[in-house]
Amino acid sequence: MQLNSSFKQSKRLSLTTEPNPDDGEIDQEVIEVPFTRPSLSSTGEGMGVYIGQRSNSLAFQKSEELQKNFLTHQHERQLIILQDFPDPDALSCAWTYQLIAQQYDIKCEIIYAGTLSHQENIALVKLTGLPAQRWTLQTLKSKDLSSYQGFVLIDNQGTTSQLLSSVQQAGIPLIAVIDHHSLQAELKSEFVDVRPYVRATATIFTQYLQAGLLTLDSSIGQHVKCATALMHGLRSDTNRLMQAQEDDFMAAAYLSRFYDAQLLNAILQANRSKRVMDVIERSLKNRIVQNNFSIAGVGYLRYDDRDAIPQAADFLVTEENVHTAVVYGIVHDEDDELEVVIGSLRTTKLTLDPDEFIKEAFGQDSTGRFFGGGRTSAGGFEIPMGFLSGSNENSAYAKMKWEVYDSQIKQKLLRLVNPKDNPIQSE
Ligand SMILES: [Mn+2]
Numbered sequence: 001m002q003l004n005s006s007f008k009q010s011k012r013l014s015l016t017t018e019p020n021p022d023d024g025e026i027d028q029e030v031i032e033v034p035f036t037r038p039s040l041s042s043t044g045e046g047m048g049v050y051i052g053q054r055s056n057s058l059a060f061q062k063s064e065e066l067q068k069n070f071l072t073h074q075h076e077r078q079l080i081i082l083q084d085f086p087d088p089d090a091l092s093c094a095w096t097y098q099l100i101a102q103q104y105d106i107k108c109e110i111i112y113a114g115t116l117s118h119q120e121n122i123a124l125v126k127l128t129g130l131p132a133q134r135w136t137l138q139t140l141k142s143k144d145l146s147s148y149q150g151f152v153l154i155d156n157q158g159t160t161s162q163l164l165s166s167v168q169q170a171g172i173p174l175i176a177v178i179d180h181h182s183l184q185a186e187l188k189s190e191f192v193d194v195r196p197y198v199r200a201t202a203t204i205f206t207q208y209l210q211a212g213l214l215t216l217d218s219s220i221g222q223h224v225k226c227a228t229a230l231m232h233g234l235r236s237d238t239n240r241l242m243q244a245q246e247d248d249f250m251a252a253a254y255l256s257r258f259y260d261a262q263l264l265n266a267i268l269q270a271n272r273s274k275r276v277m278d279v280i281e282r283s284l285k286n287r288i289v290q291n292n293f294s295i296a297g298v299g300y301l302r303y304d305d306r307d308a309i310p311q312a313a314d315f316l317v318t319e320e321n322v323h324t325a326v327v328y329g330i331v332h333d334e335d336d337e338l339e340v341v342i343g344s345l346r347t348t349k350l351t352l353d354p355d356e357f358i359k360e361a362f363g364q365d366s367t368g369r370f371f372g373g374g375r376t377s378a379g380g381f382e383i384p385m386g387f388l389s390g391s392n393e394n395s396a397y398a399k400m401k402w403e404v405y406d407s408q409i410k411q412k413l414l415r416l417v418n419p420k421d422n423p424i425q426s427e
Helices: 008-012 025-029 056-072 088-102 119-128 137-142 164-169 201-210 221-237 246-255 261-268 274-286 308-316 354-362 395-417
Strands: 077-081 107-112 132-134 150-154 174-179 191-194 288-290 293-302 324-333 338-347 372-375 378-384
Touching (some): 056 201, 077 088, 077 164, 088 132, 088 174, 088 221, 119 274, 174 201, 201 246, 221 261, 274 293, 274 308, 288 395, 293 308, 308 324, 324 395, 338 395, 354 378, 354 395
Parallel strands (some): 077 150, 107 132, 150 174, 293 324
Antiparallel strands (some): 288 293
């Protein structure tokens, strides 16, 4: 069930034994105990409502147990080991664990040995800032493993990670296993929460959140991003909720209070290369927001990746309080040593005419041709760099050139964005 065909890397999982939904396992696994409020929960809010009646007692019991485990490991450092090709379920849960652990001054590093091969995984990590690191066996050798007092397996049981044996050989104890694959082997772990009848580990982690292990707050950006990541993990392991069961739906319902639908949408638009994601990341990092305009220069990019610029603008315009985004960069064609500044504008503001805006901002060349124009809600521009093209092997020159173009474009845009001397009404 967790093996979604869209996640090819999952094929490498050996954890494929799936419970038969008809074998009654679900009811056998869960002890029916009347709902009682645990001492654990500080928020408790909505718990009885949002966690399926069948499993709430187990979810509570495990949350309480996990909290005790955190308490005994305060101020320590832990490694969270994911499968070599981690999927959104694994990544989002590892991040949630890290955030919960922080409250106990436990510092966790989220590591995997392979790659983020799927577009959506790359998108997830880049767009949410999810703190996962790739550690190869080589990396492991360069680390002082004695500084870690424990390791944790999330959404796997160690059978899909190259890192496991080295970490075990270093004598680091296994602190927790939290997974929804069938039990692979008896694991010597302090804490075990393996629930094969749950469709996503993200459901288990959401239940921990509901039980009060971490109080999500919509005004904290990281919480919103983490909730979005969990929603993505939950959706991708349940084939967009089509295979979700009551617990998974309840978890999704809870996450719906906190997640960012637009961010999730951006993550799901996954037909993007890694280089495109890098450009979007740069646009996020470099953007300046003024008077509801978001402006971002992304530096140099290859000709093949020029489509990343409109995609970045599409993404930036989804930010709260932004109605117009302009993203630009220097696109170079290696063969011809040709360079051109390419920019895109996206707006949701009905009274802003992209064509007029771009023509006003950048004007015309010596032959009277405008550098760009637009249509409803979108526009673009191209400024040839002529004599200044090429010679980028001299990095100081390349940097200087970018800085000049970057400041000139910003000056021209900000002249219009700034209402003081704004010839086009933009509010
Ligand atoms: Mn999973």
